Amino acid sequence: MAKVQIPKHMAQLWSTDRGLTVLVVLLAVTIFILPNVASEGAPLLTLLFDIGYSLVLLAGLTAISRRRGFTLAGAILVLLTLVGRWLSRGMPGTELLVFNLGMSIVTTVVLVLLLLLQVFREGPITMHRVLGAVGVYLLLGLAWTFAYHLMAVINPDAFTISAGESVRVLSNSDFLYFSFVTLTTVGYGDITALDPAARSVVMLEALTGQLYPAILIARLVSMELVSRSR
Numbered sequence: 001m002a003k004v005q006i007p008k009h010m011a012q013l014w015s016t017d018r019g020l021t022v023l024v025v026l027l028a029v030t031i032f033i034l035p036n037v038a039s040e041g042a043p044l045l046t047l048l049f050d051i052g053y054s055l056v057l058l059a060g061l062t063a064i065s066r067r068r069g070f071t072l073a074g075a076i077l078v079l080l081t082l083v084g085r086w087l088s089r090g091m092p093g094t095e096l097l098v099f100n101l102g103m104s105i106v107t108t109v110v111l112v113l114l115l116l117l118q119v120f121r122e123g124p125i126t127m128h129r130v131l132g133a134v135g136v137y138l139l140l141g142l143a144w145t146f147a148y149h150l151m152a153v154i155n156p157d158a159f160t161i162s163a164g165e166s167v168r169v170l171s172n173s174d175f176l177y178f179s180f181v182t183l184t185t186v187g188y189g190d191i192t193a194l195d196p197a198a199r200s201v202v203m204l205e206a207l208t209g210q211l212y213p214a215i216l217i218a219r220l221v222s223m224e225l226v227s228r229s230r
Contacts, residue, residue, distance in 0.1 A: 020118065020132030023059045027138040030056055031180070035173045049172065050089065053104075053142075054082055060111040074110070081107040094153060101150040108143040112136055125224045133216050137183075140212070144205045145172065145179040151198050158195035183209040 030052030037048055057078045084100040119132040149172055151158045159170055159178075170191070178191045182205045193199045 017118075017126055017128035017132070019059065020115070020128045020135060023056065023115075024131045024135040024138070026052065026056050026059055027135055027142075031138060031142070031176065035176060046089070046172065050085055053085070057081060057107060057111070060114065077103075077107050077110060097153055098150065101146045101153065104146040105143055105150065108139055108146065112139045112143065115139065120219060120223070124227045125220055130220070133220065136216075137212060140205075140208060141176075141180045141183045144183065144201070145176045147201055148175040148179060148198070151195065151201070155195055155198075158193065158198040160192050160194055162190045162192070179205065182206050185209050 030049065034048040034052050061074055061078050081100075081103040084096065084103050088096045088100040115132055115136045119129050119136065148159065149170075152170055152175070156169075161170070174191065181188055182202055185206050187206075193202045
C-alpha cells in the first residue's frame, strides 16, 4: 500500500511551530473576514467559507505528519470531510448535508486534539505556541458552529430568531455568529435555542468558553516556569 506523505517543507513548517501561526491566520480569515465579503445568503459567501475551511483542514493535516501512524487515518478523515463539503454544494439534500456537517465536527475536534498536543508538548513557550492555543479556541467555535447547524437540519425548530427580525432559515454564517457569542458568553439574545438538546449544547459551549482560557493560562504559565528552571 502506498504511503501518504506530506511534502517535506510543509512538515518542517509545522514542526518548527510556524505552522501554528499560519493555521491561526487561516482561521481568522475564514471566521472574521470571509463571512463579510459577500451578502447574507449569496452563493459566494458559502463558497469562500468552504475554501477557507478546506485550507484550514489541509494546514492542520501537516500536524499528523509528525506521527506516521496517524498520517493515513488523518488523510482519509480530511478527504471524506472535503468530499462531503464540496459534494453538498452541487448535490443539495438533507442526507448529504448531515454527512457533511457530521464529518466537519469530527475532523475539527480531531484537529483540536492535535493542536493541543502541539501546543503543550515539552519545550519553551513561544509566540507561535501561544497563537496555537488561540487557534484551538477558534476551532472550538467552528466545531460548535457545525453542531448547531446539524441540529437545525435535523430539527428546524431547534433555534429561533428574535421577534424583531423577519422569519427566515438560519444559515451557517448565523450559526458561526451564534457560536462565538456563546463561546465568549456575550449572548445578545437575537438567536435562541429552543430544543432541550440544543440548549444543553449551548450551555456546554458557554462553560468551555469560561474554563478553557483559565486552564490554558495556568498551564502555559506552569510550562514556562518549568522551562526557565532548567
